[in-house]
Amino acid sequence: MAEREIPYKIYLEESELPTSWYNMRADMKNKPAPLLNPGTLQPMQASELEAVFCEELVKQELDNDHAEIAIPQEILDFYKMYRPSPLVRAYFLEKQLDTPAKIYYKFEGNNTSGSHKLNSAIAQAYYAKKQGLKGVTTETGAGQWGTALSMACSFFGLDCKVYMVKVSYEQKPFRREVMRTYGASVTPSPSETTQIGKKILAEHPGTTGSLGCAISEAVEVAVGTEGYRYVLGSVLNQVLLHQSVIGLETKAALDKYGIKPDMIIGCAGGGSNLGGLIAPFMGEKLRGEADYRIIAVEPASCPSFTRGRYAYDFCDTGMVCPLAKMYTLGCDFIPAPNHAGGLRYHGMSSTLSQLYADGFMEATSVKQTDVFEAAEQFARVEGILPAPESSHAIRVAIDEALKCKETGEAKTIVFGLTGTGYFDMVAYEKFHDGKMSDYIPTDEELEQSWAKLPKV
């Protein structure tokens, strides 16, 4: 049968949008390791987690059994404002690469937050509102999560307190202003507003902060403020669950044209976009119905999968959060100051960590100058100015397409284009001026940070 003409963009009708999220854990034989109480080293109970997180989200966090979780109508209604996101056939990129490969990307940057983060932000804000809370606290690194959460909170009339890693706060003043436009308060972290912030500042004067440190501050404020809970934009099981809309839409669009991908590529920071993109495909793989190559791409400067240790570690620098078993660089690990984009978290989703340990997916790391080269190449032919994070996936998609050119194989490649890079022009400027460098941590540096791994 002749291949049907594939349009440049494959859209879904409103009636074809997913109405349930898909929970990969239900189909995993080896479930992700449970979160542990850092004091007792026992699995965290729902009641303990509810002091920090919203009740319904705790249920989702601990649910290893239900494959499908219905998306509440209010969330579906919000999704309709910016979903479905397009699945694009990268005809122009294919042509430029002169490759027989067929390349598709799922573009999540078509909303004001500029990334996929809104898919989970709106869900988390909804459950917080439903529980009758006054507000939520969170951290943000590059700023996309804080922006997404600010939008979601303003929609449901919740207060939103964002702790923003100081280096980003200073480098990306416009991100901060977008958050304030949506009514959030934004504090550079570490700050003097929390005990842990004061402690970190005393120990490391002049520090430009880290995600782990901002998390500690946000958790401290949530736990200490009546009517507040803490929300997190990546890493957690619940976030991967919400992000499964990306993969479900991708699969529905591909199925419309009978397309079976050979490989699925995504960038990995805490693992939420990748976990979402691959969800239904991984489900088929776990149930033995189909096989796909699944590739996580991370920065060589923050290589959790490719060089990390699979162990229980703290999720934050202040060591107040539960312990998670994950590929980790150690909770004190901070990427070198020349590291530009996001993807700077020391750990990785425990679900993806288990899948990686069990051989269901691959991982690779790339240098940031190579990433920006791919970003620019992509922007010039496909038009979209990609986020540096997303460009990690672009880099590997291009490399795989070039391999197809050598072998003459017409493989089908799908990658996640998680967002736009309009707020990352300082990094693009460095790249254009030849001032961007690559820093790869040494084995000694990693050993040093692993020395502080909790003894579990």
Ligand SMILES: *Cc1c(COP(=O)(O)O)cnc(C)c1O
């Ligand atoms: C946050 C972010 C990422 C990385 O986070 P994950 O949880 O690993 O998906 C990637 N791309 C963009 C645009 C982001 O905002």
